[in-house]
Amino acid sequence: MKLRPAALLPLAALTLLLSVLLSLALGATDIPLADAARLLLRPDDSTDSLVIHTLRLPRTLVAALAGAALGVSGLLLQGVTRNPLADPGILGVEAGGALAILIMVVFLPTAPAALFVPAAFLGGLLAAAAAYGAARTAGVTPLRLALAGVAVASLAAAATRAVQILFEERAQGALFALSGSLAGRTWEQLAQIAPWLGGGLLLALLAAPRVNVLTLGEDVARSLGARTERDRVIVTGLGVLLAAGSVSVCGPIGFVGLIVPHAARALIGPDHRLSLPLAALLGAGFLTLADTAARLIDRPAETPVGILVAAVGAPFFVLIARRAGRRD
Secondary structure, eight states: OOOOHHHHHHHHHHHHHHHHHHHHHOSSSOOOHHHHHHHHHSOOSSHHHHIIIIIIHHHHHHHHHHHHHHHHHHHHHHHHHTOTTOOTTTTTHHHHHHHHHHHHHHHOTTSOGGGHHHHHHHHHHHHHHHHHHHHHTTOOOHHHHHHHHHHHHHHHHHHHHHHHHHTHHHHGGGGGGTSOOOTTOOHHHHHHHHHHHHHHHHHHHHTHHHHHHHTTOHHHHHHTTOOHHHHHHHHHHHHHHHHHHHHHHHOOOTTHHHHHHHHHHHHHOSOHHHHHHHHHHHHHHHHHHHHHHHHHHTTTSOOOHHHHHHHHHHHHHHHHHHHHHHHO
């Protein structure tokens, strides 16, 4: 069912706001929702205020920003490849980015944390190129590209594990980028990724008309005057950058970039000028709510949010893969 953007986008924004308030209120100790909203706007010297502004607010903002980035990244990659199975995790982008960060931490221990996003971008780009190259040998179809991406992701994950075992002590500094968790995220980490992800999201919204043209196919796009190769590189680069920024702060969290784009298109239609902002709002709300739920499953301990999202996303991937397989 397609809904009017004038109603749907504000509704998604309100849902995101509610998910943020729930994230601030719920955790190892609960804070009443009204108190959480009041303390967010008017902090004081209370313990609850300290918990919100020191621990939960930076974590919540990281979750919202990473979720928006993954949702938009998935939509860009699905649009540029015309592949309903494209997702930063499935195409190996997240695993490649995590491996690149680990290599940098192990072999360049004095490198500043500001280089984590560029490192993850390079690793993710190489992984995506490897997946596409492997699928191209037998003819690129949605299912073959997904299988090639899973194979590349598995190879990158195996290499990551090998580096962890061989350089156990040095690898400790990169565990945050491998965990698929948002626990302990700080204002400093938020400041490191905000320019990259904020700029990437803005550029993605500006690139929406190009994505619309690319989804029409090579021949139609060229007949409309589009420079398809250039536009494809730009859009793919933006998708990888957004996924890399997310990986650099919370590690690989698969399936957000698969579920959210499908939901956005189902709700508002295929026009990327509308579906991209909706995917950003839905992705932010989805990951924020998933992180909140992950805190409550086994509190005071926490379940990594990546595990919770995978439990939802894996059956969804199987369903979409079966449909894509029938079309192939």
